[in-house]
Structures are given as structure tokens and as C-alpha cells.
């Protein structure tokens with residue numbers, strides 16, 4: 701199973717929810733966001749349809765492509781395989797929340813610099829996995845990058861430039877840390 705298709709780690713129940721739609725509050729990109737959801741609403745549906753955060757894409761809707769990758773408590777997760785209510789009391793980061801104070805994450809900038817996208821449909825998910833890798837291990841190798849995106853499908857075949865971009869972002873992060 702790819703890293704991006706893991707479910708969030710288990711935890712105790714946070715009370716009952718539903719069966720009718722009811723307000724659900726989630727911490728998304730540092731803000732508490734509330735909208736109606738029913739118990740079957742997936743996290744990606746909640747992000748896109750209820751909150752308007754359409755940067756996260758739905759490719760397969762069954763855990764096979766990783767287009768829907770977000771972070772939950774810093775871990776990459778397939779948001780099509782995660783119920784929105786299971787993300788309560790967790791810290792969710794989407795592609796919209798990756799930049800800081802108007803500055804792109806080094807991986808976002810490197811994807812631009814290295815032309816690491818064509819149609820762009822897989823790109824938000826790819827960026828989330830590559831950014832998590834670079835944040836966690838700025839000394840990552842090509843094999844580490846390949847492993848990090850092993851669950852991601854790119855129909856346009858941009859893998860070579862994604863590898864280059866992610867290694868360049870890692871190098872930029874190391875340089876930044878050395879300052």
C-alpha cells in the first residue's frame with residue numbers, strides 16, 4: 701500500500717454523528733471551518749464541496765491514485781479514503797495551506813522551476829507528498845522521492861521532472877537551514 705493511501709491512525713470515538721447532516725467543524729490550514737456533513741461524507745468531498753477548497757483533486761475516489769493527498773497531523777493521507785468526521789480534532793493541511801506568508805513552499809517553487817507538471821491534475825497531491833518528504837528529510841535521495849510518490853499516478857508522465865524538482869527543493873531547504 702502506498703504511503704498516501706494510509707488511513708489516519710486510530711483513536712477513541714468522538715461521540716455520535718448523524719445520521720442526518722449536521723454541522724462538522726474541522727481545523728483546516730490553521731482555521732476552524734464548519735459546514736454540514738453526513739456520516740458518509742469523505743474528507744475530500746467536505747474540503748471541495750463544503751469548504752470550496754478545490755485544490756485537492758479526486759481522481760479515482762478509491763485510494764488508487766493519490767490525487768487527493770492531504771496532510772493530517774503532518775502525515776500524508778488519501779482524503780477520498782478518510783471520512784470527514786474521522787478528521788475531527790486533527791490538524792488538516794491542504795495544498796491551499798502549504799505556502800507561508802505569501803511564500804511558496806520550496807517544493808511548490810521547484811515544481812514551477814523544473815516544469816514538473818503538464819495538465820496539473822496530479823500536481824497538488826504530488827506536491828503534498830514531496831513537501832512532506834522534504835520537510836521530514838532534506839537529505840532525501842532519489843530513491844526516497846520515488847518511494848514518497850510511489851502511490852501517485854501521473855497520466856502525463858511528468859515523473860522525471862518531479863524527481864528533479866523535489867531533489868532541488870531538498871537542496872534549497874538544506875541551504876536555508878545552513879544559513
Ligand code: FES
Pocket residue numbers: 757758759760761762763764765766767768769778779780781
Ligand atoms: S482520488 Fe483518492 S486516491 Fe485517487
Ligand code: FES
Pocket residue numbers: 816817818819820821822823853854855856857858
Ligand atoms: S501532470 Fe497531468 S496527470 Fe500529472
